[in-house]
Amino acid sequence: MTASSSSLPASSAKAAIEFDHASFRIHERELLHDLQLSIKEGETLVLLGRSGSGKTTTLKLINRLLLPTSGDVCVNGKRTTEWDPIRLRRSIGYVIQDGGLFPHYTVERNIGLVPRIENWEKARIDSRVRDLLGMVGLDEDLLTRYPNQLSGGQRQRVGVARALAADPPILLLDEAFGALDPITRSEIQKEFRALQQRMRKTVIFVTHDLREALLLADRIALMENGRLVVDLPATEFSRSEDPLVRAYREAFSTLPETKRS
Amino acid sequence: MNFFQFIRANHQQVLDLTLEHITLAGVATLLASLVGIPLGILITRVPRLSKAVLGGANIIQTIPSLALFGFLLPVPWIGARGGRLAILALALYGLLPLVRNTYAGIQGVDPAIVEAGRAMGLTDRQLLWQVELPLASGVIVAGVRIATVVSIGLATIAAAIGAGGLGEFIFRGLAMVNNQVILAGAVPAALLALLADFLLGRIERRLGNMHLSTQGPH
Numbered sequence: 001m002t003a004s005s006s007s008l009p010a011s012s013a014k015a016a017i018e019f020d021h022a023s024f025r026i027h028e029r030e031l032l033h034d035l036q037l038s039i040k041e042g043e044t045l046v047l048l049g050r051s052g053s054g055k056t057t058t059l060k061l062i063n064r065l066l067l068p069t070s071g072d073v074c075v076n077g078k079r080t081t082e083w084d085p086i087r088l089r090r091s092i093g094y095v096i097q098d099g100g101l102f103p104h105y106t107v108e109r110n111i112g113l114v115p116r117i118e119n120w121e122k123a124r125i126d127s128r129v130r131d132l133l134g135m136v137g138l139d140e141d142l143l144t145r146y147p148n149q150l151s152g153g154q155r156q157r158v159g160v161a162r163a164l165a166a167d168p169p170i171l172l173l174d175e176a177f178g179a180l181d182p183i184t185r186s187e188i189q190k191e192f193r194a195l196q197q198r199m200r201k202t203v204i205f206v207t208h209d210l211r212e213a214l215l216l217a218d219r220i221a222l223m224e225n226g227r228l229v230v231d232l233p234a235t236e237f238s239r240s241e242d243p244l245v246r247a248y249r250e251a252f253s254t255l256p257e258t259k260r261s
Numbered sequence: 262m263n264f265f266q267f268i269r270a271n272h273q274q275v276l277d278l279t280l281e282h283i284t285l286a287g288v289a290t291l292l293a294s295l296v297g298i299p300l301g302i303l304i305t306r307v308p309r310l311s312k313a314v315l316g317g318a319n320i321i322q323t324i325p326s327l328a329l330f331g332f333l334l335p336v337p338w339i340g341a342r343g344g345r346l347a348i349l350a351l352a353l354y355g356l357l358p359l360v361r362n363t364y365a366g367i368q369g370v371d372p373a374i375v376e377a378g379r380a381m382g383l384t385d386r387q388l389l390w391q392v393e394l395p396l397a398s399g400v401i402v403a404g405v406r407i408a409t410v411v412s413i414g415l416a417t418i419a420a421a422i423g424a425g426g427l428g429e430f431i432f433r434g435l436a437m438v439n440n441q442v443i444l445a446g447a448v449p450a451a452l453l454a455l456l457a458d459f460l461l462g463r464i465e466r467r468l469g470n471m472h473l474s475t476q477g478p479h
Contacts, residue, residue, distance in 0.1 A: 063380055090382035100377030104395050114381055162381075172380075 013040040014077075016170060016202040017062055021071035024057050031057045033226045034071065041169070044196060044203040046213040046234075048248070049223035055206040058223070059172050062204065063092045075170070090114055093171040093201075097178045099159030101147040107133075107158050108143040114166040132161040137191060153184035160192065170202045177212065189215055210252040214238060222248070264448075267441045275430075279449050282426035285419055286412040286453075289348045293355030293408050298401065300356070301363025302389065311364065318357040326350065326415050330422045347419035347426075354415060355408035362404025366397030399469030406461035413454040417446065427453075 017039040024032040032054045039045050047055040060066040061073045064080045073080045075088060094100075101110045109116075111132055115125045133140060136157040147155055156177060163171060177185050177192075193216055196203060205216055213220050213234070220237045222230040222244060230242050237245060268275055297318075304311035324332075329350045334340045339349055370393050378392045394401075420428025430446025 065376065065380055086382050086384055088382075089380055092380075094377065094380040096373065096377055098373075100373055102374060102378070102392060117381075117383060117387060 013042060015039065015074075016041045016043075016076060017204070018074040019058070019061070019071070020074065022061060022068040022073050023070045024061060024066060025069050031226050032061070032068075035228055037221060037228060037231065039202060039204060041202050042200040044205065044216055044218045046217035046220045047204060047206045047223060048208065048210065048213045048220055050208055052225075053223040054226040055208075055223055056174055057226075059174055059204060059206055062170070062172060063089050063094060090118065090166060091168050091170065093163030093165075093168045095156075095159045095163045095171070095173045095176040097175045098152065099147065099155040099162075101155060101158055101162070103147050105146075106143065107138075107145050107147075107150070110147070110158055111161045111165055113162060118166055128165060129161075132164055135164070135195065136161045151184075152180050153188060156180060156188060160195075164199075168201070171204075173203070173205045175206055175208070178207070178209075185212075192216065210248050264441050264444050267445055271445065275445060275449060278425065278427050278429055278446070279453070282413070282416055282428075282450065282453065285344065285347055285416045285424060285426050286351065286409065286457075289351030289412050289416070290355055290405065290409045292348065292352040293359055293412075294405060296352070297356045297359025297404070297408075298363050301360045301401075302367065302394075304360070304364055305367045305393075306385075314360060315357075315364070318360050321353050322357045326354070326418050327421065329353065330418070334422070343419070343423035344425065346422055347416065347424035351412045351415055351419070355412055358404040358407040358411070359401075362400050362407075363397070366400030366404075367393045369400065370396045399465055402461060402465040402468055406458060406465060409457045409461060410454050413450060413457060417450050 015038045017037075019035040019037040022032065022035045023030060035054075035058065037058075047058055049055050057066065061068055061080065062075060064083065064085045067081060075083065075092075080088065102113070105113070108129055111129045112125045115128055120128070129143070130140060133143070138154060138157050138161070142150065142154065142158075147158070150158065156179075159176070163173075177188055180188065189212055196216070203216075205213075207213055214237070217234040217237075219231070219233050221228055222237075224244060230237070230240065230245055232240060238249070240246075300314055304314050321329075330346060333346050333350055336346075339345050374396070375388065375392060378388050383391065416424075416426050417428035417431055419426050420432050427446040427450040431443050431450075434440065434442030434444075434446065
């Protein structure tokens, strides 16, 4: 049950992203060790692990915010080192905790950012922004607001809409829903799952929350100390007897007993 | 003759010298901005230059103003006219606040916002113009404000090298041992500095608050 290629039934889908013995070290510290991982087109992979396990490093290697210090990372069959970083990043949506919205831009300008720098026509941007707002369940009267005039959940939805704006085939989410209260979080997770079932994008979702992982993932990759330790379809993950997986399941298994019982 | 009578009797000259003063300080601050802001941006891109540039601007700041005027006097073209020399000297003094505030303003932008921008595929230039400079603009204008006020104050000394401005009255008054004449230079210069401080302060606050509107979610 340790690191190996996916045990999903072989399908005809191409690999959208491939890590080939990819490592990343900085200041003598190895943040990622010899990662072997392949993500198919249309698949939702959840990278699960504690803080510092290498999840975010893995994500940043995909959109070339980082380059591997050894090994290769390929996106659509081409090494990230060979990609023009600007073109690569504009074909990959990126969502971070609290949205990472530009505080000096209205909701409308935030969502329309990538289409605008891609020189879309204004009318096309306007209609795209309104479509996206509906997709993420927001009202049109929010368009003229600034991020600090929104609730956390609204900001996160805007962040998702912004990432989807130019319809990128790949979507990266880094603890995207981590800053939300549990109820909003649960709502937005379900909506995201429904959205993903319609869009069928290649999604890599970083979280430390097993429940979120099980809800969203086709496949779960568990990381620990910069290494990939378990890589399983979500359905098998919940039955795995791997000690680390069991530890996760126990940590998230049930609500704690109240003191009096 | 009291101060107000003196001003009334010499109002044309007070006006002329005030305009000359505004020109000296204004052109100097403009020049300092044209050099200082790009220099501040440069050292955020090439960090190994930051120590040398900030150190250099710091050293200029420590040169006494009369000494700086003296140093520049033998420089060809510049030294030929008091006005040119004064503007150059004042611009040099304005460099430090502009370089330092531009640098600090850009460095102070939330790194998560900058990284999000980079991850969206913004080029370096787009990141600078659309994210970093707008978010740093309040701090940069604060630098312009300091440079302007310092420049208006120091410009009074420029009269010592024949550059004109309200310092003319101050030096003349000192020579005549006449407080009315000194005040005719000092009071308008102080008012100018306060006015510039007030106006630029308003712009600074507006830029700083642009995205920090006090309205919460409705």
